[in-house]
Amino acid sequence: MSTFPQPDPKDRPARLTVGVVGAGRVGPALAASLQLAGHRPVAVSGVSDASKRRAAQLLPDVPLVSPEQVLERAELVLLTVPDDALPGLVEGLAETGAVRPGQLLVHTSGRYGARVLDPALRAGALPLALHPAMTFTGTPVDVQRLAGCSFGVTAPEELRLAAEALVIEMGGEPEWIAEESRPLYHAALALGANHLVTLVAESMELLRLAGVEAPDRMLGPLLGAALDNALRSGDGALTGPVARGDAGTVAAHVAELRRHAPQTVAGYLAMARATADRALAHGLLKPELAEDLLGVLANGTEGDAG
Numbered sequence: 262m263s264t265f266p267q268p269d270p271k272d273r274p275a276r277l278t279v280g281v282v283g284a285g286r287v288g289p290a291l292a293a294s295l296q297l298a299g300h301r302p303v304a305v306s307g308v309s310d311a312s313k314r315r316a317a318q319l320l321p322d323v324p325l326v327s328p329e330q331v332l333e334r335a336e337l338v339l340l341t342v343p344d345d346a347l348p349g350l351v352e353g354l355a356e357t358g359a360v361r362p363g364q365l366l367v368h369t370s371g372r373y374g375a376r377v378l379d380p381a382l383r384a385g386a387l388p389l390a391l392h393p394a395m396t397f398t399g400t401p402v403d404v405q406r407l408a409g410c411s412f413g414v415t416a417p418e419e420l421r422l423a424a425e426a427l428v429i430e431m432g433g434e435p436e437w438i439a440e441e442s443r444p445l446y447h448a449a450l451a452l453g454a455n456h457l458v459t460l461v462a463e464s465m466e467l468l469r470l471a472g473v474e475a476p477d478r479m480l481g482p483l484l485g486a487a488l489d490n491a492l493r494s495g496d497g498a499l500t501g502p503v504a505r506g507d508a509g510t511v512a513a514h515v516a517e518l519r520r521h522a523p524q525t526v527a528g529y530l531a532m533a534r535a536t537a538d539r540a541l542a543h544g545l546l547k548p549e550l551a552e553d554l555l556g557v558l559a560n561g562t563e564g565d566a567g
Contacts, residue, residue, distance in 0.1 A: 277365070280335025281305040281320070282328045282350070284312035287369050287393070288341030289319035290403035291431060295337075296320075297404070298430035304331040315399045332359040337427075340368040348377055355380035367391050367427070371447035374415035374440035389424045390415040390443070393433065394450055408432040413446055415439070460532075463525050470521055496543045503533050504540040506550025508557045515561045530561045 277300045281288040284307030292302045305316045306328045316325060332338055332354060342350055347370050354360055362385025366378055371392040378388035392413040397403045414435045416424040425435040438446050461484065468476035490498035502510040511533060518526045537554055540546035546554070 276300055277337040278303045278335045280331035280338045282331050282340050283342035284316040285341055286397035286399035288339050289315050291339055293319045293404050294407050294431040304334040306331050329359045337365040344370045344372045351378055352380045355384045360384040360386045374443040376440055387420055391428060411436050413438040467522055496539050499540050499545055503536040504545050506546050506554050508553035512557045530558055534558050
């Protein structure tokens with residue numbers, strides 16, 4: 262639940278026409294959220310069939326046009342393309358004269374701050390970087406999930422209030438990120454969220470191999486509690502054989518993984534070493550137990566190399 266006040270849309274001045282360049286999972290959801298705040302989506306661009314379906318579902322009756330036409334029609338433009346495509350898109354739009362002075366140009370890349378929009382800034386646009394710290398499905402549920410979602414906000418100081426206001430209108434909570442900190446900020450989110458999906462998927466696969474019929478049902482309460490404990494207590498929530506220094510158990514894990522799922526061994530060893538380091542640093546793992554444990558982990562690595 263957002264802690265920021267949410268005034269009635271009709272009481273908010275300066276409603277804007279909104280355009281979306283790149284109808285992936287993020288853009289249509291943000292535009293739909295802005296529409297709930299009283300803004301008016303007027304144009305969207307998308308190439309793939311999936312993009313067109315998302316646009317039709319989340320932004321019905323909004324015309325599909327070219328990126329240049331989106332900028333021609335909209336006062337606020339959401340650039341929601343993949344990170345690697347963003348610099349070239351901005352340069353291309355600026356070079357073709359599509360960018361208008363006074364136009365709000367917003368990108369949603371976690372990696373980049375406002376500086377990637379410099380070509381548009383030179384053309385007179387107002388650059389904003391608004392990255393929602395959320396995973397998107399490309400369905401209407403995404404609009405609901407924006408309520409209380411943190412956004413990494415980067416913009417010129419004179420546009421800071423405007424950037425934060427847009428986030429609040431979408432039901433989000435602005436978190437200011439310095440330009441030079443954007444790559445680290447994005448790496449932190451990827452480490453936590455993207456890698457979590459990989460870990461959970463691998464865990465479910467292993468449980469199925471072990472004969473568990475409903476691994477999702479087994480993991481749900483466990484992972485929910487682990488996540489809650491981690492968010493509340495940080496490293497104090499560490500538990501399990503690595504944190505306890507149970508070297509024999511960890512060795513048995515590695516042996517079983519080599520036998521049944523060798524592709525998971527490297528990831529297990531890497532996470533176990535990181536867990537051991539953190540448990541040692543916070544006094545959870547006794548030094549006298551750590552030596553045997555780290556030896557098992559080192560031997561496991563040598564086994565990978567062999």
